[in-house]
Amino acid sequence: MAKITFITADNEEVIVEGTQGSVMELAVQNNIKGIDGDCGGVCSCATCHVHVNESDFEKVGEPSEIEADMLELEDEVSEYSRLCCQIKVSDAIDGITLKVIEE
Amino acid sequence: MSENKSCVVIGASHAGVNFAFSLRKAGWKGEIHLFDSDPVLPYHRPPLSKAYLTSDNPIESNALKSQEAYNLAEIKLNLGVKVTALDKDSKIASLNNGTSQAYDKLVIATGASPIIPPIPGIESAQHLYPLRTAKDVTNIKSAMQTISEKRVVIIGAGYIGLETAASLKKLGATVTILEREERILQRVTSPVMSEFFQKLHTDHDVDVLTSKNVSAIETSDGVNTVKCADGSEYTADIIIVGVGVRVNSKLAESIGVTIENGIKVDETTETNVESVYAIGDCSFHYNPRYDRFIRLESVQNAVDQAKVTAAAICDKSPVYDTIPWFWSDQYDIKLQMVGLSEGYTDIVVRQEEGEETKFSVWYFKDKELLAVDAVNNAKAYVIGTKFIKKPSIVDKEQLKDPSVLLKPANLLKK
Numbered sequence: 001m002a003k004i005t006f007i008t009a010d011n012e013e014v015i016v017e018g019t020q021g022s023v024m025e026l027a028v029q030n031n032i033k034g035i036d037g038d039c040g041g042v043c044s045c046a047t048c049h050v051h052v053n054e055s056d057f058e059k060v061g062e063p064s065e066i067e068a069d070m071l072e073l074e075d076e077v078s079e080y081s082r083l084c085c086q087i088k089v090s091d092a093i094d095g096i097t098l099k100v101i102e103e
Numbered sequence: 104m105s106e107n108k109s110c111v112v113i114g115a116s117h118a119g120v121n122f123a124f125s126l127r128k129a130g131w132k133g134e135i136h137l138f139d140s141d142p143v144l145p146y147h148r149p150p151l152s153k154a155y156l157t158s159d160n161p162i163e164s165n166a167l168k169s170q171e172a173y174n175l176a177e178i179k180l181n182l183g184v185k186v187t188a189l190d191k192d193s194k195i196a197s198l199n200n201g202t203s204q205a206y207d208k209l210v211i212a213t214g215a216s217p218i219i220p221p222i223p224g225i226e227s228a229q230h231l232y233p234l235r236t237a238k239d240v241t242n243i244k245s246a247m248q249t250i251s252e253k254r255v256v257i258i259g260a261g262y263i264g265l266e267t268a269a270s271l272k273k274l275g276a277t278v279t280i281l282e283r284e285e286r287i288l289q290r291v292t293s294p295v296m297s298e299f300f301q302k303l304h305t306d307h308d309v310d311v312l313t314s315k316n317v318s319a320i321e322t323s324d325g326v327n328t329v330k331c332a333d334g335s336e337y338t339a340d341i342i343i344v345g346v347g348v349r350v351n352s353k354l355a356e357s358i359g360v361t362i363e364n365g366i367k368v369d370e371t372t373e374t375n376v377e378s379v380y381a382i383g384d385c386s387f388h389y390n391p392r393y394d395r396f397i398r399l400e401s402v403q404n405a406v407d408q409a410k411v412t413a414a415a416i417c418d419k420s421p422v423y424d425t426i427p428w429f430w431s432d433q434y435d436i437k438l439q440m441v442g443l444s445e446g447y448t449d450i451v452v453r454q455e456e457g458e459e460t461k462f463s464v465w466y467f468k469d470k471e472l473l474a475v476d477a478v479n480n481a482k483a484y485v486i487g488t489k490f491i492k493k494p495s496i497v498d499k500e501q502l503k504d505p506s507v508l509l510k511p512a513n514l515l516k517k
Contacts, residue, residue, distance in 0.1 A: 021164060031172045038117075038406050040147035040165065042154070043481075044430040044439060045402070066437065069481035073488060 002089050005097040006050075008033045023098070024048040024085035034102035041085035046070050048084045049077075049101040056096035060087055076101050108133035110416065111196050111204055113186045113354065114212035115139035116148060117405035118383025120167045122210055125413035127176045135178045136204050138196075142183035143237045144170060149402060151240050152266040153432050157273050162237045191358035191376065208416050211355050211366060211374075211381040212409075215348035215400065220258075224320035228327050231320075231342040234263055243267075246341050247274055255279070256329045256339035258317055260287035262431050264345035265300060268309050269433040271343075279337050280304065281315040281329065283346075290347075293444060295452060295464055296476055300433070307434055348400065350385045363387050365398040370422045371415040372408050380415070382408035391424045392491075393443050393473075403428050426491050436460060439484040442474030442491045449499075455480065456505040463487070465502060472497055482509050490514075 006014045006027060018026040027035035027048070039045035043066055052060045057080050063071065067086050071077045084098065110126060112119045115137045123137050139145065146165040150156075155165055173180045185199040189209070197203045217233030219225060230246045232239050247253060253276040257264045260282035268278045280287070286297040304311045316332040320342070327339040350365045360374040361367040365387030372380045372388065383405040387398045407425045414421040429440040444466035455461040463483030466474040471494065475487030489511060490497060496516040501507045507514075 025164065028166070029169050031169060031175060036406075038402055039430065040150045040154075042150075042430070042432060042437075044437075066479075066481040069485050072482075072485045 002091060002094040002096075004089075004093065004095075006032045006035075007097065007099045009100060009102040018089040021089055022085045023050075023087040023089055023093075024083075026089055027084065027100075032100060034100040035084065037085055039085075043067055043070055043083060043086055046073050046083060047103075049074050049103075050082055050084045050098040051076075051078055051101060052080045052082055053097035053099070054080055056093075059093050059096055074101070075103065105131045105133040105417070108207040109205055110135050110208040110210065111186075111206035112137045112210045112212060113139075113196070114214055114351075114383070114385075115141070115145045115180065115182070116212065116214055116383065117167065117402050118214070118409050119210065119212035120145045120409075121406045122212065122382060122409035122412055123178045124168065124172075124176055125410045126416060127178065129413040129417040129419070131413070131417055133207070135176075136181065136206075137173075137178055138181045138184050138186050138198070138204075140183065140185040140199075141236055141238075144182070145180075146237055147402075148235075149430075151237065152234050152263050153270060156240055156243065156267065156270040165237075186354060189354055189358045194378075207378065209379045210412060211360075211379065211385065212383045212405075213351035213354065214384045215350045217344060218347050218349050219344055220317075220346055222317055222320055224322065228320045228322050228342055229325050230340060231327070231344065233344050234267055235348075243271075243341070243343070247271070247276065250340045252340045253277060254338055255341045255343065256281060256327075256337050257343045257345060258329070259283075259344065259346035260311065260313070261291065261345055261347065262288070264343065265304065266431060266433055267343050267345065268304060269307070271341075272307055272309055276341070279310040279339075280312065281317055281331065281337070282311070282313045283316050285314055287311060287313060292440075292476065293447075293450060293464060293466070295450065299478065303434065303436060348384070350398070352385060355379070355381060355385075363396070367396070370424070371420070372412045372423060373415060380412045382412050388423060390427075390443075391422070392426060393445075397427075397443070399427055401427060401429050426488065428488070437479050437481075439477045439481060440474065441477075441484055441488045442466070442472070444474035444476075447473050451499050451502050453483065453502055453509075454505060455509075465497070465499075467497075467499070470496055480509075486511055486514065 016030040024037040036047035038047045145167045188197040255276040257280045318332045319330040321328045329337045366381035411421045411423045431438045447466035449467040451465040461479045464476040477484035498516045
């Protein structure tokens with residue numbers, strides 16, 4: 001199980017728990033503002049952009065080549081950017097904090 | 104003010120659902136009533152022919168929004184309820200449950216329905232399905248589980264047909280695709296892309312046959328024989344029909360809305376009837392970038408139009424002006440498309456070095472970049488998107504040369 005903290009664009013902190021699927025799916029199930037996931041989670045739309053808390057980035061890992069390229073469509077891309085449809089919910093990411101980036 | 108007003112949305116798929124949420128976000132204080140005859144909590148459609156078809160996940164894992172999200176946004180979601188008639192003067196929608204709903208604003212997001220062509224015998228064929236709804240996929244999955252032979256014939260080699268072929272192949276079917284035109288994807292892409300996908304499917308042991316006009320289907324003992332005009336015959340335990348869609352425009356038509364190739368709307372998505380809007384697959388709209396009226400069957404169009412309509416209803420003055428984009432996933436191939444290639448005069452194919460299945464096709468009208476199809480190459484897709492959004496003169500020689508790194512600065516005409 002993983003406990004994940006989302007910080008939305010209006011600085012609201014929401015803590016959610018999940019065991020499976022992607023972080024995007026978990027966010028949508030929990031109505032996290034700013035995570036749309038328009039393409040349904042196949043790394044095609046870049047509407048689930050988050051900045052991973054710096055100290056949590058190692059747990060989450062680097063984006064794949066396709067994901068890194070898609071992130072270039074985003075204005076607020078940083079070295080800690082990820083598309084959260086590409087992050088799997090698992091014990092390994094328990095306790096991470098993600099800042100939601102709304103375009 | 105919108106406090107005591109009511110907005111009725113017909114159709115709760117990508118366009119209708121995104122519109123309802125966008126409307127609330129844009130500040131609408133009145134009621135929002137969302138209707139769909141599909142009883143399932145609104146879901147993502149693109150995965151239906153792809154990941155959802157091959158996985159055991161429940162449809163809920165594909166939901167566009169949670170049920171709670173509708174409650175929180177005070178959107179009244181009426182599933183399994185069909186709007187049967189509209190009264191233009193009194194602004195009332197009649198429903199199939201015997202009740203009705205008044206509206207001040209009406210949004211038609213009725214989408215389109217799969218065409219079932221009038222082929223002799225098609226009505227008595229066994230296990231013949233279109234692929235548009237969750238129920239269609241449930242039917243296909245259940246047929247795949249109960250039938251041991253799993254000989255599948257797919258009529259129509261558009262994206263739905265090809266994606267379904269890839270998915271059913273993965274599930275162990277023997278797949279034959281019958282396409283009426285001379286090449287697959289003829290209506291939607293260039294010969295170079297058609298050729299690539301023809302080979303891709305052939306390499307995966309799918310029979311892709313073109314110039315095959317299905318003329319009859321005969322069924323006995325639960326097994327279908329699909330007959331073509333050239334005399335050839337194909338045995339099918341399951342038949343998938345993917346030959347295109349017809350816009351659901353009857354309700355719009357009944358209140359005097361102009362129908363052309365879909366429901367005609369202006370740049371704010373409003374129809375010729377005041378306070379009536381049409382969005383998503385059913386809307387026939389003007390695209391300023393390509394300077395023509397178009398109809399698009401895509402998530403991008405549904406979501407972006409939804410936002411425009413919401414802004415228009417809340418008295419902002421939006422204009423629908425976006426660059427269309429699409430995607431398709433088949434086997435381990437990710438195709439991403441941006442722009443509209445129709446009318447191109449010139450194609451540049453860029454093949455990345457040492458990677459057979461990583462390339463991009465760039466469509467130009469003389470100097471102007473119209474569209475890019477990128478195969479396993481998100482970088483090309485992203486650069487193409489940027490170049491189309493901010494018109495740029497591309498150096499075609501540089502672009503063509505795989506030893507030139509794929510970076511915007513390297514590709515612009517000096």
